Amino acid sequence: MVPSPISRRSFLKRSGLVAGVSLAGAFGGGPATPARRSHDDLSAGRERTYAALVGAVAAAQGARASPRHIRRASDNFRSWYRASLPHVRAGIDAILDDLEAQPGGFARLDRDHRVRVLQTSRARSTVAHAVVLASPPLAFDADDAMRASAAAV
Amino acid sequence: MLVLDPNGTIYPGSDGDYRAHGNQHLAADMGFPWVKFWAVWPVIQPKPPDQVPFSLLGTSANPGLRNLQALDAQVACARADGRKVVVCAWQFPVWANGTAPLKWNTREEVEFFPQDRMTRAEWDKWVASDRTDYTVKRKELIYRIPDDLSPAGAYGRWIRFLIDRYLGYGTNVAIEIMNEPSLQMWPQQGPSATSDPFAAGRVTVGSKVAKMIRTAQTVSIAYGHPLLLLAPGGDDGPRGNDPVPGSTRQRTMYASAVRVTLDGLDAIGFRAHPRYVWSHHNYTDLEHDLGADTGVRNRAAHVRNLLVGRWHGWPQTGQSDAPGVFITEGGARVNVAGSLDLQAQRIRRNWERMFRDDADGAGIEMLAQYLSYSAPYFDTGVCEPSSVGGSKRPAYDTWKGLPALF
Numbered sequence: 001m002v003p004s005p006i007s008r009r010s011f012l013k014r015s016g017l018v019a020g021v022s023l024a025g026a027f028g029g030g031p032a033t034p035a036r037r038s039h040d041d042l043s044a045g046r047e048r049t050y051a052a053l054v055g056a057v058a059a060a061q062g063a064r065a066s067p068r069h070i071r072r073a074s075d076n077f078r079s080w081y082r083a084s085l086p087h088v089r090a091g092i093d094a095i096l097d098d099l100e101a102q103p104g105g106f107a108r109l110d111r112d113h114r115v116r117v118l119q120t121s122r123a124r125s126t127v128a129h130a131v132v133l134a135s136p137p138l139a140f141d142a143d144d145a146m147r148a149s150a151a152a153v
Numbered sequence: 154m155l156v157l158d159p160n161g162t163i164y165p166g167s168d169g170d171y172r173a174h175g176n177q178h179l180a181a182d183m184g185f186p187w188v189k190f191w192a193v194w195p196v197i198q199p200k201p202p203d204q205v206p207f208s209l210l211g212t213s214a215n216p217g218l219r220n221l222q223a224l225d226a227q228v229a230c231a232r233a234d235g236r237k238v239v240v241c242a243w244q245f246p247v248w249a250n251g252t253a254p255l256k257w258n259t260r261e262e263v264e265f266f267p268q269d270r271m272t273r274a275e276w277d278k279w280v281a282s283d284r285t286d287y288t289v290k291r292k293e294l295i296y297r298i299p300d301d302l303s304p305a306g307a308y309g310r311w312i313r314f315l316i317d318r319y320l321g322y323g324t325n326v327a328i329e330i331m332n333e334p335s336l337q338m339w340p341q342q343g344p345s346a347t348s349d350p351f352a353a354g355r356v357t358v359g360s361k362v363a364k365m366i367r368t369a370q371t372v373s374i375a376y377g378h379p380l381l382l383l384a385p386g387g388d389d390g391p392r393g394n395d396p397v398p399g400s401t402r403q404r405t406m407y408a409s410a411v412r413v414t415l416d417g418l419d420a421i422g423f424r425a426h427p428r429y430v431w432s433h434h435n436y437t438d439l440e441h442d443l444g445a446d447t448g449v450r451n452r453a454a455h456v457r458n459l460l461v462g463r464w465h466g467w468p469q470t471g472q473s474d475a476p477g478v479f480i481t482e483g484g485a486r487v488n489v490a491g492s493l494d495l496q497a498q499r500i501r502r503n504w505e506r507m508f509r510d511d512a513d514g515a516g517i518e519m520l521a522q523y524l525s526y527s528a529p530y531f532d533t534g535v536c537e538p539s540s541v542g543g544s545k546r547p548a549y550d551t552w553k554g555l556p557a558l559f
Contacts, residue, residue: 063257
């Protein structure tokens with residue numbers, strides 16, 4: 001069940017999706033260390049999967065994704081995850097776990113193999129939602145968020 | 154109307170696919186007479202017409218064939234089930250809008266009309282990062298409105314292609330010719346009137362939308378208006394700034410968007426055909442419980458009022474005093490409504506307002522539920538995410554218990 005009501009404003013502010021919020025500054029940047037992770041945090045394993053996903057989606061789309069970019073994207077995602085409601089976190093956990101369960105373990109594959117997994121996996125819902133996770137939605141003000149585009153890979 | 158996730162076209166077999174994950178049963182069980190699918194233009198036609206002509210999109214020469222076939226199959230399946238269908242034309246391929254030379258996550262891409270794609274704060278963040286932070290929030294290239302919106306241009310031919318492809322279904326299929334122009338598309342405004350490029354300019358999105366509306370009707374005339382056309386599928390935000398204006402360079406307040414679109418249509422002497430339906434989205438109405446009974450203006454009703462005397466489309470014939478509006482997207486995000494029970498309650502309360510023939514419901518001829526299975530970043534589903542089993546939420550039973558009037 002969902003806990004107490006949460007406003008869209010507070011949700012977006014907490015999640016760092018409000019345009020203009022300096023995410024690295026607001027949340028400290030850098031991966032959470034084991035000692036700093038709480039039960040609301042993305043696990044270290046899922047964070048590795050997410051980082052691999054961001055790189056693979058970028059590569060599939062012919063875009064640049066330097067290690068610095070992946071680290072920033074992962075920081076932002078981790079902040080958003082931490083602020084999300086429990087049922088949303090559970091859904092994300094399942095998506096990342098399904099992706100990691102691909103033969104070879106998604107995060108351990110090289111980038112070309114990861115791209116092939118996204119393009120050929122029979123788990124189309126997992127891939128579809130994973131690609132969306134790699135593309136956070138826009139939020140132009142504190143009240144609204146534009147849905148993320150599900151780009152093709 | 155049940156609106157499925159665009160992933161149903163982009164990733165056939167995913168939980169947005171009408172044929173997969175029990176969506177057929179869900180639509181029937183909840184009693185939705187209509188379903189909505191997505192003609193994702195950059196995915197269906199990734200190559201420009203000089204490489205793959207429109208006439209060959211249905212062949213193996215088209216890299217997007219599989220996606221087109223998935224859309225075709227879902228339309229056919231829904232019709233076989235007795236459901237009417239909306240096909241929404243969404244996004245613009247980069248070859249059609251002049252952004253093909255740009256590569257995502259490069260300095261050239263980020264700095265391409267940044268004032269129309271990101272807030273000043275995001276721009277400042279970009280600059281402060283020594284122009285290395287590619288996580289800055291910005292509109293994607295596929296939302297840039299093409300310069301050529303004429304019937305002979307790529308957009309006009311795309312709409313012609315969709316009409317031609319689905320005209321055999323007659324008015325059981327509707328083509329919605331765009332999606333949320335005042336939120337997603339760019340630019341919204343002309344150049345800043347000052348030396349600051351991020352400062353406000355004249356709102357221009359209305360005249361572009363008007364041209365798209367006219368182009369679709371022009372194309373449709375050639376076929377004798379076989380299908381319903383829907384436009385503009387406008388969003389109803391932002392939540393604040395009530396009353397109008399409240400527009401920025403990145404988005405145009407819903408009521409301002411309606412007004413400037415109607416102004417744009419007047420400027421080109423457009424008069425809508427009786428099979429042209431005004432479409433609108435109503436998330437804000439649901440999520441914030443807006444209506445005469447709560448003392449805060451219902452935005453769908455406001456939009457409909459703005460159309461009276463100015464829009465001659467469906468269901469009228471030559472008049473403009475009683476326009477109808479299709480709500481083609483709507484829903485309540487759980488995090489905004491506050492709980493699963495409140496999500497269900499907001500759906501019911503909005504339905505009760507909209508189903509009336511008077512007050513806030515006057516002229517509202519369709520309601521919509523966006524998503525069967527909830528999505529990670531948009532938690533409006535009537536079922537939990539498919540990744541965790543997709544169990545039914547209270548909102549499911551709410552829809553199931555409502556009469557299938559829309």
